[in-house]
Amino acid sequence: MKLIGADILVRSLQEEGVDIVFGHPGGAVLEVYDAIHRCGIRHVLVRHEQGGVHMADGYARATGRTGVAVVTSGPGVTNAITGLATAYMDSIPLVCFTGQVPTPMIGNDAFQEADNMGLTRPVTKHNYLVKDVRDLAATIKEAFHIASTGRPGPVVVDLPKDVSKAVADYHYPETVDLEHYQPRYDAHWGQVKRAMALILKAERPVVYFGGGVITSNASKELLAFCERLKVPVTYTLMGIGGIPGNHQYSLGMLGMHGTYRSNKAVDECDLLIAIGARFDDRVTGKVDDFSPRSKKIHVDIDPTSIRKSVYVDVPIVGDVKNCLEKFLELMQDEPKLKDYETRVAPWWEKINAWDREHSIGYAQKEDGPILPQYVIDKMYEMTAGRAVVSTDVGQHQMWAAQYYHAQRPNDWVTSGGLGTMGFGLPAAIGAQFGRPKDTVVLVTSEGSFSMCCQELAVAVEHDLPIKILMLRNNTLGMVRQWQQFFYDKRYSHVDMSSGPDWVKFADAFGAVGLRASHPDEVESVLEKGFATRKPVIMDFVCRTEENCFPMVPGGAASRDMLHGEPSRG
Amino acid sequence: MLSRVAGLFSARGYNIDSLCVAETLDPKVSQITMVTEGEDDTVEQIVKQLYKLIDVIRVTDHGPDNHVARELALFKVRTLPDSRAEVMRIVEIFRGKIVDVTPDSYAIEVTGGAEKIQGLIELLTPLGLEDVTRTGRIAVARGL
Numbered sequence A: 001m002k003l004i005g006a007d008i009l010v011r012s013l014q015e016e017g018v019d020i021v022f023g024h025p026g027g028a029v030l031e032v033y034d035a036i037h038r039c040g041i042r043h044v045l046v047r048h049e050q051g052g053v054h055m056a057d058g059y060a061r062a063t064g065r066t067g068v069a070v071v072t073s074g075p076g077v078t079n080a081i082t083g084l085a086t087a088y089m090d091s092i093p094l095v096c097f098t099g100q101v102p103t104p105m106i107g108n109d110a111f112q113e114a115d116n117m118g119l120t121r122p123v124t125k126h127n128y129l130v131k132d133v134r135d136l137a138a139t140i141k142e143a144f145h146i147a148s149t150g151r152p153g154p155v156v157v158d159l160p161k162d163v164s165k166a167v168a169d170y171h172y173p174e175t176v177d178l179e180h181y182q183p184r185y186d187a188h189w190g191q192v193k194r195a196m197a198l199i200l201k202a203e204r205p206v207v208y209f210g211g212g213v214i215t216s217n218a219s220k221e222l223l224a225f226c227e228r229l230k231v232p233v234t235y236t237l238m239g240i241g242g243i244p245g246n247h248q249y250s251l252g253m254l255g256m257h258g259t260y261r262s263n264k265a266v267d268e269c270d271l272l273i274a275i276g277a278r279f280d281d282r283v284t285g286k287v288d289d290f291s292p293r294s295k296k297i298h299v300d301i302d303p304t305s306i307r308k309s310v311y312v313d314v315p316i317v318g319d320v321k322n323c324l325e326k327f328l329e330l331m332q333d334e335p336k337l338k339d340y341e342t343r344v345a346p347w348w349e350k351i352n353a354w355d356r357e358h359s360i361g362y363a364q365k366e367d368g369p370i371l372p373q374y375v376i377d378k379m380y381e382m383t384a385g386r387a388v389v390s391t392d393v394g395q396h397q398m399w400a401a402q403y404y405h406a407q408r409p410n411d412w413v414t415s416g417g418l419g420t421m422g423f424g425l426p427a428a429i430g431a432q433f434g435r436p437k438d439t440v441v442l443v444t445s446e447g448s449f450s451m452c453c454q455e456l457a458v459a460v461e462h463d464l465p466i467k468i469l470m471l472r473n474n475t476l477g478m479v480r481q482w483q484q485f486f487y488d489k490r491y492s493h494v495d496m497s498s499g500p501d502w503v504k505f506a507d508a509f510g511a512v513g514l515r516a517s518h519p520d521e522v523e524s525v526l527e528k529g530f531a532t533r534k535p536v537i538m539d540f541v542c543r544t545e546e547n548c549f550p551m552v553p554g555g556a557a558s559r560d561m562l563h564g565e566p567s568r569g
Numbered sequence B: 001m002l003s004r005v006a007g008l009f010s011a012r013g014y015n016i017d018s019l020c021v022a023e024t025l026d027p028k029v030s031q032i033t034m035v036t037e038g039e040d041d042t043v044e045q046i047v048k049q050l051y052k053l054i055d056v057i058r059v060t061d062h063g064p065d066n067h068v069a070r071e072l073a074l075f076k077v078r079t080l081p082d083s084r085a086e087v088m089r090i091v092e093i094f095r096g097k098i099v100d101v102t103p104d105s106y107a108i109e110v111t112g113g114a115e116k117i118q119g120l121i122e123l124l125t126p127l128g129l130e131d132v133t134r135t136g137r138i139a140v141a142r143g144l
């Protein structure tokens, strides 16, 4: 069958089972948009390409499927970069099609030309420039394969305008021919056994897991593993939802704003079992002081994650699920596990004592200003931890991580590695498109929300009932907190009190706006907001000088945490 | 491909001391020879990072020994009547070749290890060395 490039693109997407595309048209992709018009693939018109890529990203995080975005050349691509970098840092599978000027014009500073390959190379797992329409279908097949296998990531397919118009025989390949790209899924038995021997010897073991558990769909296996051993479990920001946050073995998150018991447990353990995590600096604090007395096991599908910043004794390259299955098999008839529980009992006592020493908490006064933690706590109660929660970046993100105990994988949508303000709203929109029946909540604050707030129009256009919790503190809270602690309260350019009025803002977009200014209004606003079938901004006027505790100051050892007095709002 | 490799090195803060790209026996495959420095674990990390590039077929770490390395250098020397003979003698000792002659200059071709080329630079500098162009090192492992 002979087709033009643009039709090949759309057909290929249909072959891949793509049910939604987030995009924005422009000159270089006119042909593609004509094909979209013709073939009727579901397309969402985004208001900014950054938002479009974040939507594809949120969709991917919430569904586990590969997200798809389309942008035009030049400014379309430069706008998309933040979205790609966000997905790249968090290993999210995306395919982004970028328009390009016609091949004979490439390199001539043509109108709306940018070096798409050069620009996107450092923020993608791989990128392609399709110069010949005959290669297009196979390239798309490869792009989806690479995006979604191994350690996933975004892939860019750059499509010059002339290629989108050129004709070729269409045939979608069944397989990819990538001899040298063979991610290793199968964990090495010998290494698994070596790790098992360390586990059997340990007296103070801790599991520390990350986003790899979510990617590999290994929650069930992880839970079985932890329950079998009765070991304490801590997780990264990306790991949230990998086990129920309030599970009896869960210590909560670790790292810069993690719980005291998590950081102490990692500091004092004699065996650290790292699963699908990468020893990020927000987790380790000062690397040389990180978990100094432990032997370390590290399971990761990406060999470059292993021993990148921290030495590990037993590296296991492979898929998390595959590896956990092997552990479970070994444990099945392991006689030495009989008294494991009694062996780790003193360790649990220690951990529980740390928890009594400092646990996270807040004290909402009846007549005081609203504390953001209180709002999240109430939202958690209301949803029973079974909503999809997207966040932006800042204090509210950390509070959400601390107080919202997600129960399921793929329910937690946050920009971890890049920390992209503005991610939350479009990601929530993408998540709601992917999970139309589930409740989707956005926890945000005015600084971040301002960065992609135009996408509210998309939520309104498509009747997406997203619940937006605006924890408004009239400041760039996280920056203000650092300025308070480390710059002697010299508050430099963090004031956000000039507005807008978010209730009116919601109204202007055709969404619903609600406001709570006093603690006793919080629950009723939440109830009203959650009962609304439209996008709703709930504007909670919160205490400005509230700080996020505990906190490991940047570059400090994680045992040197700062603990605030539980604030009294 | 070159931009991916070079980009990886700059993004991750690895040094590139030299870099040389050429075809292989298979015209669809090119070979990049790079010289870099780092502790063992850095080099291990570089190798792993290179393997992560989708188009990379094979990475060989030649290590500090166990390989034969050569580079080609072209020298331009300004010649004066009383230094010509001396330049020629040095070139002969270094088993180089004079590949171009003008009334007041020689172009000289030399291959060898980095030390040999450095040695020649030092000897030719006082005699009127004007320019050196080097390919950077290429290498093969010893044995099969």
Ligand SMILES: Cc1ncc(C[n+]2csc(CCOP(=O)(O)OP(=O)(O)O)c2C)c(N)n1
Binding pocket: A392, A393, A394, A395, A396, A397, A419, A420, A421, A422, A444, A445, A446, A447, A448, A449, A471, A473, A475, A476, A477, A478, A479
């Ligand atoms: C795009 C971007 N720019 C700047 C930053 C740096 N930054 C991190 S947190 C923060 C403040 C966030 O303020 P807000 O969204 O109001 O959240 P709050 O901390 O008040 O909860 C800033 C500016 C960032 N993470 N992302």
